[in-house]
Amino acid sequence: MTAASKDQSFNSDREINALKASDKRYTVKDKSRRGLFIEVKESGLKSWHYRYTIDGKQERIVLGQYPDLKLKDARELRDAAALLVAKGISPQQEKRSRREKKAAGETVKEFGDKYYQGVISKDRANPITMKRLLDNDIYPLIGDKRLTDITQADAVAVIWRKKDQGYDAAANQVRGLLKRMFDYAVTKNLMTFNPVLSIPSRHVFKYVERDRALSLNEIREFYTALLDSRVYRPRKLALLLSLLTLLRKSEMLNAKWEHIDFEQRIWHIPVTKNTTGGKNSRPMMVFMSDQVIEIFKELKTIAGNEPYVFVGRQSGTRIAHNVLNSAQKTALALTNVPHFTIHDLRRTASTLMNEKGFHADAIEACLNHTTKGMRGVYNKAVYADIRTAMMQEWSNYVHSIIYEPNLIFFNAGQQRIA
Template identity: 65%
Template sequence: MTEAEKILFSTDREIKNLKAGEKRYTAKDAVANGLFLDITTTGVKSWWYRYSLNGKQERLVIGRYPDLSLKEARQIRDESASLVAKGISPKPNKNKVTSILFSDYGERYLNEVIKKERKNPYNMILCLNNDIYPMLGNIALDQINVDDVRRVIWRKKDQGYDASANQVRGLLKRMFDYAMTLGLVPFNPVLSIPTRHIYKAVPRNRYLSTSEIRTYYTTLLNSRIYRPRKLGLLLSLLTLIRKSELLRAKWEHIDFEQRLWLIPETKADSATGHSREMVVYMSDQVIEIFKDLNTIAGDEPYVFVGRKSGTHISHNAFNTAQKSALSLTNIPDFTVHDLRRTASTHLNEQGFNSDAIEACLNHTMRGVRGVYNKAKYEKERTEMMKKWSDYIFSLIYEPNLIFFNKSKNIG
């Protein structure tokens, strides 16, 4: 009986109890066949997968423990064993003359997976172009290791965007999962970086009180921030729509006569992955704000014009404007998205139909009621948006007379 067969483990606790000895040794996973831990005299623990292919014994070095947990090592072992069963070596082919660049593989993944699963791939493309390709694009797909992946993810974390870093990690994991399915890589290096070490989601409950609404918008509208950004942040509160839907607003979708704003594609539903169209019933104040923005935009197709003709403003434009205005106040931190929660909270407190509020938020109703309740609540939503705009302007209009009088009187 070999030494490796004498020492078994099946839990993380048992692995932690494996100490360095005078000689290097290996321990065997009692659950996953062929999975071993190599323990050096300095206490370094590395995962190995031993297998037989074409009558020859081979060994694949997977990664280190605890960087790679027992659960993750077993998953990589299972994926590698699947390749071995098909007669394919899970080890990288070092004799390959050519290897696909990550950027080229990314375009394949975009066309074969993302565009088929998501009606609007905008955010995914943005993530690839801004966060992933600049750092991994020119590296061969099968040569990308854990350190390469870690650099990409931690770049976002170091910028202070932990949630975005976790989104980058999620996209990379799915990309390497598909690459394994195609046999392009032997294992998924992203599995060595657990989500729990990147970002821990905290349920948000932040919303602005009545006094905070008055103070924030008085400060914002009297600041030197570009006027369209101010109006955009005001529209966010008045209409309850998401920031992504606001910045991509087009004039062709706004009907002043019918007092309707059609949003053909909204953020994809988390359950189905599909986008839904949405209708915003515009109040008098919202209409006048759009007319003001129309004067500024001129012949441009987008309501909020980007730096180049024919484009809309960047993803962070409203964030930057919001933070700039917030820094001029003593109001506790909040995000642009919290304006949706602010509106929802106040409307519920004021006794409006909760289903109509959810419809304005474009939320999908869950359970049995979601199956049978297909009402659009047009009448309730139209009246609610009118009263909501009246309420907000009763708070912010008088302190901002000069701002509103710079264009057609809104009131």
């Protein structure tokens, strides 16, 4: 079907329904209302438009879509717009003014909640971190402020609050979330500019390649302080699992009981590092040693029927990343061990295992690293048997370092699961 002729018109909903899509969009005018017409797109979508002239300039506005707006409704909207034109008021400018007034009254929290529901929750497989940043870091400082009143100073205050707490990487996450959220607000014509654009990421956080690995004495001193501290017991066990399993913090904290196969002695991790399910996201398996199984048995007695291994404050949730960070910092403050991060425990384990002569490719498989080059293309081995034996030997080695100074702690665990 070709585009409609200039003489084509309609005077009923039946005639509008009869309008079919063409290979080009076309318009058809209303017989009884000057300037009112309906546009039919190639997809078949039909929308109402009102064309008028004011101050010698032709303008038009979109009234809505058909069949949401029937002919009678569209004519009423057209008549209201025509009345504005008769008074010398542009309906287009009036519509824009109403939208801007509405935006002026919208707070950061109101818009942020919409952004979370409409964008973040749809784009991310695991949006929990973004929700926490909104609730804990953004809303408390600027949640009640109107979008149009947000300045660069407001954005700096939010970002540097996290940075001043010593969490530069998390501060950069806050900056990234604010930037994306305000970009969206600008796109929706709710803000005229994005104040975060003048805050370069490099001023917030600069990634530095780390090479920190703990010595045997540091491992003994840290874990003795940790296991003897007032830190909540499941968090102590989580930090111990970090060293025993070589897992990333996010991989461990997302563990659910449905992932733990006690019979097969395997911990299934369905989504790794890239939690959005991108190309770097690879399922993996952890072959559990006797010590790891004992830890999980104890954690199960604590978690009860909760789905997550590490239970959050509310039922059905897990603990946040910063909870484990705080536990590690609390224990570290009780020692003379130089600063290290939880992620450094992965490097510590990898370093010591390589020094002990364990199978290098099996260690890389435990780290869920991809082998580079052509060898990585063809080497898809899981090394199940090698890793099973290796992880047991590694757990034995770690326990030989920390077990004796912490007999009370480990005996308490045995009594709990007995």
